[in-house]
Amino acid sequence: MILINKQVKMRINRLKSTAIAIAAVVYGFSLQAQDGEALFKQTCSACHSIGKGKLVGPDLKGVNQKRSEEWIVNFVKGAADFGAKDADAKAIIAEYGYPMPNQSLQDDQIKAVVAYIAENSPQEVVEEVTAEVVEEVPADPALDPANASDEDVMAGLHIFSGNQRLENGGPACITCHNVQYDDLIAGGLLAKDLTHVYDRMGAAGVNGILSSPPFPAMASSYKDNALTEKEIFQLSAFFSKATSDNVYQHQRAYNDNLLIYGGGGAFATFAIIIFFLFLERKRRCVKEDIYKRQIKSACSK
Amino acid sequence: MNIRSQISMVFHLDKCIGCHTCSVACKNVWTDRKGAEYMWWNNVETKPGTGYPTKWEDQEIYQGGWEKNGDSVSLKGAGKLKGLKNIFANPNMPVLDDYYEPWAYRYQDLFDAPEGDDQPTARAVSLVTGEPMEVQAGPNWDDDLSGTPDYARQDVNFKNVSAAEQDAMFQLERMTFHYLPRICNHCLNPACVGSCPSGALYKRGEDGVVLINQERCRAWRMCVTACPYKKSYYNWSTGKSEKCVLCYPRLESAQPPACFHSCVGRIRYMGVMLYDADRIEQVAASDDSELVDRHLEIYLDPFDPEVIKAARANGVHDSTIIAAQKSPVYKFVKEWKIALPLHPEFRTLPNLFYVPPLLPAMASVGEDGNYDSVNETLLVGIEKLRVPISYLASLFTAGNEGKVVDVFKKLHAVRVSRRNDTVGDVSEKQLNTCMNEAGFDKHVANAIYRLTSLCTYEERFVVPAAHREESIEMLENTGDYKGSVGFGFKEKPARGL
Structure with missing residues (x-):
């Protein structure tokens, strides 16, 4: 218990936002349901629903019946690794195109979430939901990217590129992401290329991820400076535009060559600086000629 | 006017016999230590020659001294921005090979060598590495x-001497050379002081001696680069730079420095000069053509009541003012104007002046086939000197040949006058012309x-004592010691106190 306590303390330091939830898991089973709900909303709901159809990831209604608890724990903690071993997991990853990001949750917490899902799944017989495509419609029609004006697209572009600061001061998307779009410079290669994000995830997925990012790096980046609803709308309008207009964008040739040009440029710069330092330097002893002649005359004797 | 006193020097090159006694005196007193073996605070060079360290005069190589920068001067290779750029590289610093690798001989081998057919030898051993060396x-x-291709012909001062003049000079029968003893010039505008990033170098207020504070020196070695005379040396053992201290402990007790005292040819003169410190920047930034004249103007007449008043107001002691009035340097430099600064174009305003050498003129062969040095114009004219005036002008007047000729005319006139006094074979017309x-x-x-x-010892060296008894009164109340027992006792005398 003391050991767990210690771990808990460490976690509190790291993830202040989940501190209450974790404390609940450790200290009281009665609080688990509430804890599971909080965790689900925070970490899962961006991509998953319970009984409302599939979003970015599958609908989790009745997942507790379909899969064993151990299977779920393994999948949540390391989908990509687990997929290599488990056929079912592999199939799901193949179906959705990419593995679910690894969640840094503890077994207890995952079990709490599963318990929450079990409680909230409708009791009727689980049907296969993979066949039907349920498009999640945002609550406010004004925030549907389909209704976005050109201004919204432009605003999204500026938010993405960092020309327009995020209202709550989060980092610009372009730091880590790239979108192939003529008006943008090449973005970062640290995270996924978002050119086709709208195709992959749809409005609901983009909205979900932006409103509560499930990816660890992104989550910690926007933890204390979340995107506003308007920014999310403008960004998803831009992503929609980027996806639909992708065919008109020019291929960006320097993307892969950046390292070569950058590295070459840096090398050349250093070489020039060193060259000029070398030029100014007194490179030889003033008596070199005399010494050489001394050696020459000594050898010829 | 901001009158200060400066201990200044004159070396009379006509009298130097190149015996290096001064160098040895200095070496024995100051630089006979580990890390200082290669330092020659006083050295004697043969001119034409490359000097020590080799080619020290070539500021294209060493980037020392100041250069004119509008109405002011800036350091050629150091200073704030350049110094920062070079602070870890210092690209123009002389290396040990530009000096020489100091060595000693393993004399003990002469005694310890086993008996054999050959004489034992003492091998040269490096004083830096301790290894045997060539x-x-x-x-x-x-x-x-003089005349060697490796040294004399590499002399930097031949830059403005035409090839024909050089060839003529290096003909065997015309060959000539003179000596150039050098110590730190204790400049009025010292480049070493200006270049030090740690502020370790300073010019003493009371007598203008330039010193390096060994406790503040941080081994940047900017002074080594910046000093155009290469008279600041880096001690590789202590990690501090060192330079000529003008034997200040001797100066303070009214004695001349060791190199002055020991000079066999009595070529050295030392005295106080009063100068106007407010004009240093303006003088250092004057044009090359008038640099020497402006430099000499900065020294003021110690008999002028205005100057005396201003000097007193600035805390210059009466004994120093009296010494300035008797200063042999003032006579050579200001009254007679026959002493010139070495390389004034470095713009450091050096306080060591040289009476240029009136080197032998070419004698003519008379009708009887003998060399004849006495002809119609006694001792020949200065135009027939073996050494080109342009060479000496490069050494002493930043290329202004007229000034060297002026000095030579005076030195020549003194000789003609003396010939007239002692031999009496000079025509009145020639004497008057001279x-x-x-x-x-x-x-x-x-x-x-x-x-x-x-000249007597007292005439050559007019050094006022530093008034330690007065300066200590600024720090302590000497009245506290009145009535106490002198030096005190380590052990009380048996009879009691």
């Missing part, structure tokens, strides 16, 4: 070697002759 160079390696050209009369000629040839 001696390749020394501090006066080109001593008396005196007119020199611009002085017989009395001045005699005075120059006396101070040059018959």
